Amino acid sequence: MSFRPRRALAVFWKDFLDLRKNRGLLGSMAVIPCVMVLVPTLMVWAYVRNPDDPSLRVMARYYEVSVQSADAARFLIDKSLTDWFGLFLIMPLFIPILISSSSVAGEKERRTLEPLLASPATSLEIVVGKSLAALLPAVLVSFAAFVLFCISVDVVAWKLVRGPLLPNGMWIFGVVVIAPLFAFLGNGVAILISARVGDSRLAQQLSGLVSLPILGMVGSQVAGVLRAGAGYYAIVGAVVLLLDLLLLRATIRLFDRERLISRWS
């Protein structure tokens, strides 16, 4: 199968243009980074507001018995920020799901699939173009949210910490390396499911289930069962990289022109 970058870029151009004009989808996409920045900022603010609250010590000692009363608020801030990265990954995972479900299953719903498949573009070029149009916004939004997140957390925590908390090495590694891997995972799952189901909503709902393991992971961190850190997230990243490679292979194999045309056009 040949690959002509110009045709893949044409698909990207069209999908990106369509996304820019899709206010509903842009609105849904905007909610996620807002929550991702606002919630941890409020958490940090709550710890900073009354760092001597005795209940903070109780909470901190649940996770680490050696924590001193004076360090409880700082410990909880550090732990929250480390744990929050797990939830932050939902953003690069979920944004491509929103975009790809709408773009692949949407082609079927709008009856635009047949003219597209009748063009010279190969299946691989279509998948690459659509993936770029979903991955690029996800990564850009994640980067932008991360910058806002650092600023807002640092501003709120300054009173207690007297210095910048973020960005730290773990977060930079996570946002630059692990977040794109999660974006790739979300996109792959969404394209694969969209190619097999009839409508974009169902594709979104089914693809969204991929975020459940992350919720379980963060829940375990909060419960103290798992202890998050740079090494922990590196392992998670390696597992997701492996899944990405498997998905890439499956997507190219299953994004079959004949199957798509005979089932959905």
Place this chain on the structure above:
Amino acid sequence: MSGIRVEGLGKRFGTRVAVEGLSFEVAPGEVFGLLGPNGAGKTTTVRMLTGLLTPTWGDATVAGISSRHGGEDLRRKVGLLTEQPGLYDRLTGKENLLFFIKLNELDEDAAWARALGYLERFGLKGREDEPCGSWSKGMRQKLAIIRTLVHDPEVVIFDEPTSGLDPDSARTVRDCIAELASEKRTIVLCSHNLAEVERLCQRVAVVKGRLLALSAVRDLRRAGHALQIKVAGDAARFLPALAALPFSPKALVEGGLLRVLLSDEEQQPEVLRALIDAGARVYHATRIERPLEEVYLELVRA
């Protein structure tokens, strides 16, 4: 330009045979009608011709390229107007066309100049910067036709091209199809509008899972030797005399004229003799072409 050559083409989906044993040729410059009821396998045939589906049996050579192995080279040479316009509603008319210009890796300025010519011809010039979602059904159909032609294809397949168009626009489309054929492009027209098929097509294939008829439109209309006879007085009183003939021709009275369907030209003198023997004063007898619709319905109902 080498037209279309179809040999023993067939497609099976699971255990269901959608179409089988199709063989026909379409020459460059010809407008060829592909007729058949819903579910007859027209769309499957078109999809095999455009390389979207791989045939289970046989092969089709379109513009010199095998549909079985042609892939992108084949799709570059074929323009397909699908039954639904299939436009991106949020994109403007211009953006919809530019997308397909880019997909075909064309020189954007030259292709857009050609597109502008079509936009003007179809009365869409000045509207190209509006989102297609706000357009009427007819405008959308016209833009889909322009999209089909924007890469200057050798072979053009139209599925219901005038669907949703007002008479004036439908005429513009028909003129455009005739002009494309005059440029030696190969045209396949799938339509339920038989009057349109009669006007545009030189030959037609009637399919219903298999090939029912393949003929020039005129020959198809002449099939069955219909005879129109003007007799003095009430024509209906001669129907029993015709029914008594050994070959019992189908006869009816239409507008005071007797219309008799014969299976063989040799039956013509027998009919006239029977009428004269029954006392009819025959003013004239004319061999007529039957409406394509009548022939078509007879074929697909058989």
